[in-house]
Amino acid sequence: MAILTVKKLRKTFPIKGKKLTAVDGVSFSVQKGEIFGLLGVNGAGKSTTINMLTGLTRPDSGSVTMFGKNYFKNEEECKQRCNVATAYYHLSHNLTALQNLKVFANLYNVHNPMEKIRELSEKFMVTHRFNTKVSYLSSGERTRLVIVKALLNNPEILFLDECTVGLDPDVAELVRDHLLQYNKETGCTIIFTSHYMQEVEKLCDRIAFMDSGKIVRVGNAHDLVKELQMQRVTLRFSQNKKEAKSLLRKEGIPFSEKGKMISFQIKNKNKVLYPLLEKFVKKKIVFDDIHVDKPTLEEYFIAQSRNAVKKEVTHK
Amino acid sequence: MRWHRIRALLQNYYYASLNSLDRIFDVIYWPILDIFIWGFMTLYIQGISEFNILNSILGAIVIWVFLWRASQDPVVYILESFWSRSVYHLFAAPVKVSELMVALSILGIVRSLIAFTVMISVSFLLYQFNFFAFNLGHFAMFIGILLLFAWGVGLLISSLVFRFGTRVQVLAWSTIWIIQPFSCVFYPVSALPVWAQKIAVLLPTTHVFEQLRASLAGNTINYGSLVYALVVSVLFTVIMAFVISRAIEKAKKSGRIAKAE
Ligand SMILES: Nc1ncnc2c1ncn2[C@@H]1O[C@H](COP(=O)(O)OP(=O)(O)O)[C@@H](O)[C@H]1O
Ligand SMILES: [Mg+2]
Numbered sequence: 001m002a003i004l005t006v007k008k009l010r011k012t013f014p015i016k017g018k019k020l021t022a023v024d025g026v027s028f029s030v031q032k033g034e035i036f037g038l039l040g041v042n043g044a045g046k047s048t049t050i051n052m053l054t055g056l057t058r059p060d061s062g063s064v065t066m067f068g069k070n071y072f073k074n075e076e077e078c079k080q081r082c083n084v085a086t087a088y089y090h091l092s093h094n095l096t097a098l099q100n101l102k103v104f105a106n107l108y109n110v111h112n113p114m115e116k117i118r119e120l121s122e123k124f125m126v127t128h129r130f131n132t133k134v135s136y137l138s139s140g141e142r143t144r145l146v147i148v149k150a151l152l153n154n155p156e157i158l159f160l161d162e163c164t165v166g167l168d169p170d171v172a173e174l175v176r177d178h179l180l181q182y183n184k185e186t187g188c189t190i191i192f193t194s195h196y197m198q199e200v201e202k203l204c205d206r207i208a209f210m211d212s213g214k215i216v217r218v219g220n221a222h223d224l225v226k227e228l229q230m231q232r233v234t235l236r237f238s239q240n241k242k243e244a245k246s247l248l249r250k251e252g253i254p255f256s257e258k259g260k261m262i263s264f265q266i267k268n269k270n271k272v273l274y275p276l277l278e279k280f281v282k283k284k285i286v287f288d289d290i291h292v293d294k295p296t297l298e299e300y301f302i303a304q305s306r307n308a309v310k311k312e313v314t315h316k
Numbered sequence: 317m318r319w320h321r322i323r324a325l326l327q328n329y330y331y332a333s334l335n336s337l338d339r340i341f342d343v344i345y346w347p348i349l350d351i352f353i354w355g356f357m358t359l360y361i362q363g364i365s366e367f368n369i370l371n372s373i374l375g376a377i378v379i380w381v382f383l384w385r386a387s388q389d390p391v392v393y394i395l396e397s398f399w400s401r402s403v404y405h406l407f408a409a410p411v412k413v414s415e416l417m418v419a420l421s422i423l424g425i426v427r428s429l430i431a432f433t434v435m436i437s438v439s440f441l442l443y444q445f446n447f448f449a450f451n452l453g454h455f456a457m458f459i460g461i462l463l464l465f466a467w468g469v470g471l472l473i474s475s476l477v478f479r480f481g482t483r484v485q486v487l488a489w490s491t492i493w494i495i496q497p498f499s500c501v502f503y504p505v506s507a508l509p510v511w512a513q514k515i516a517v518l519l520p521t522t523h524v525f526e527q528l529r530a531s532l533a534g535n536t537i538n539y540g541s542l543v544y545a546l547v548v549s550v551l552f553t554v555i556m557a558f559v560i561s562r563a564i565e566k567a568k569k570s571g572r573i574a575k576a577e
Contacts, residue, residue: 146405
């Protein structure tokens with residue numbers, strides 16, 4: 001059963017008399033226990049989507065069903081069963097780490113608050129900073145503190161908006177491990193935003209790519225990551241281009257050409273590219289230059305959204 | 317409304333008060349400074365005039381602090397949550413506007429009581445000013461009305477903070493000093509120019525301070541005047557409670573709660 005269903009969520013912000021569409025008709029649904037990733041470049045609308053699901057920002061239109069209930073009519077209950085962490089908003093600067101945690105434990109009516117605080121703080125390594133004011137903590141420590149806060153009430157849905165930004169790589173790794181463990185142990189649903197591909201690959205079951213406020217692609221994380229691992233090979237020919245093309249056709253590799261260039265995509269260098277190059281040599285097909293690159297996540301997003309636009313146009 | 321959340325908010329304000337020198341100064345340093353300046357000035361004037369004004373000036377100052385602290389402090393604590401951006405986590409938690417309002421009101425009462433206690437103690441030490449010699453029943457009414465009105469003012473300024481963000485934060489410290497001259501804290505309404513009197517009589521605070529002077533002079537007090545002040549204060553605060561819940565909803569629409577300032 002879906003624990004969260006979002007339908008046609010839309011949000012515009014008035015900017016200098018104009019309307020900026022931050023989220024443009026987003027729909028998705030997340031199963032209980034699933035780790036769902038929202039990916040996209042800066043400004044894609046990930047945070048605005050999360051903010052609408054945590055009751056911080058009101059959508060212009062659209063519906064949210066959480067725990068089988070209308071979110072906007074059951075906000076108090078839903079908020080009690082959720083929590084959120086982000087690297088961008090810290091806890092009160094004037095309070096110590098421990099004071100902040102005590103306040104939030106009480107806000108969420110946590111049973112045995114000190115026990116819970118200790119257990120989580122040890123996991124996320126903030127215990128040694130208990131009596132330090134948040135304003136004196138490093139940004140990594142502040143972020144870990146926020147994550148501890150987010151787990152205090154044993155949330156059934158945990159929203160994580162770029163919660164590992166600014167953490168040292170090894171700490172980020174540890175945080176991810178703990179979150180994954182928490183998901184496994186409690187069956188907590190996690191909605192996760194990030195632009196680190198590796199992070200998403202490791203954590204998420206399913207991913208939605210966002211671009212300009214729209215979800216342009218949703219899919220199984222494994223498949224999408226595989227797609228991303230495709231490499232683009234570009235060869236430049238001043239002669240033998242014809243022969244190369246016929247060889248590629250024979251091998252069943254789709255390609256595109258532009259001037260002297262031929263490019264095609266491969267999944268695996270060892271299995272596809274090297275044998276292919278051997279055949280080129282055998283048949284004395286000479287090329288001047290070879291270039292192999294991997295599309296960055298950003299390039300991939302942009303290509304994805306362009307495809308989406310194309311599809312939309314052809315549909316019409 | 318849930319008590320555990322109100323308690324958690326109060327716990328937050330308690331820690332914030334202890335940890336910040338600014339917030340401690342608010343209830344100790346500034347009130348003491350007020351008593352010093354006004355007290356010694358009054359003593360000096362007392363020396364060159366025949367009329368006994370020490371009681372009426374100090375009596376006014378020590379109850380004025382209820383309006384001052386109970387209207388300003390809630391706004392300052394809201395501002396703090398915007399400054400540190402922890403407002404994001406506060407509103408992601410299941411806190412209701414009504415719970416926030418109750419917690420801030422209690423904060424206002426407690427902090428004005430602390431400042432008040434500091435002030436009457438210092439006044440006693442410096443000028444042998446004995447607050448407890450006054451008609452305490454009257455003072456309880458005065459203070460009650462001032463607190464009610466102060467909540468309304470605090471809610472109004474807080475609404476503006478939610479609506480327009482921290483760029484209106486200066487209002488937190490300035491609003492009360494705009495109200496003060498019209499409230500006739502130290503002088504009778506008749507001392508004001510006519511145009512200002514018209515504004516003054518509308519304010520509940522003016523009625524409180526007029527009756528304060530009557531009480532101190534041993535005259536009978538005008539209960540009609542106090543009832544007017546009470547009704548206006550209650551109405552004002554109820555309207556402002558409505559205004560702030562609208563302002564918070566508006567802040568969620570404009571994205572102010574989750575926005576870098
Ligand atoms: N509170 C706000 N007021 C005005 N514009 C906003 C606000 N929040 C976000 N935006 C704008 O909406 C767009 C989407 O932002 P955001 O959701 O933060 O993207 P992401 O998290 O994917 O980087 C951006 O153009 C951003 O500038
Ligand atoms: Mg973001």
